[in-house]
Amino acid sequence: MRVLLIEDDTVLGDAVHDQIAADGHSIDWATRLDAAGEYLDVAAYDLILLDLMLPDGRGQPFLRALRARGDTTPVIILTALDQISDRIEGLNAGADDYMVKPFDLSELSARLGAVARRYSGNPNPLITLGDLEIDLAARSVRRKGRPVALTAREWVLFEAFVQRPGQLLSKAQLEERLYSFDTEIESNRIEVHVSRLRKKLGRERIETVRGLGYRLGAT
Secondary structure, three states: OOOEEOOOOOOHHHHHHHHHHHHOOEOOOOOHHHHHHHHHHHHHEEEEEEEEEEOEEEEHHHHHHHHOOOOOOOEEEEOOOHHHHHHHHHHHHHHOOEEEEOHHHHHHHHHHHHHHHHOOOOOOOOOEOOOEEEEEEOOOEOOEEEEEEHHHHHHHHHHHHHHHOOEEEEEEHHHHHHOOOOOOOOOOOHHHHHHHHHHHOOOOOOOOOOOOEEEEEOO
């Protein structure tokens, strides 16, 4: 998953950035709304974490503008504003969830996963795929009843396929899920991750469509 964090508090921003990255997601971080707009102009994000009080404006009008132009990217508001009226305003502006600072980082991870599952069209975190049992909430996989150990990057890549069964994903799309702007990407990195997933989950699990990308197989 590729996440955009819009937060000017450097201490909190560092903590959230490290938490999301440790979960295996790629994350870009903007400390101003104008910078966030530039990120959104050049990259596709799976989720936005939005503070409401930024140096160059408030988050609610920014969110309303996103929704007005048809941007449906899930948004979780992160703010110190804890009044009921603030929550109502944020949700009415188009937010999908609202977390009041200070919050537990593990709860943020859980809410991020829950929102992402809703948007993927499968709010049920438990999925059976052939001989695989997948728990999206626990970020775990069992094959023929035995646990399969996936690295954080392997999990995020596999999750991208699971959330889009049968859909062709290009190498560029997969790189966007895995890496932020400040990451140097080796040319064969996606191929390496796919190869490792096949060894762990079955060679036919991920199909290669030569010259176009990869998709999750039906077996």
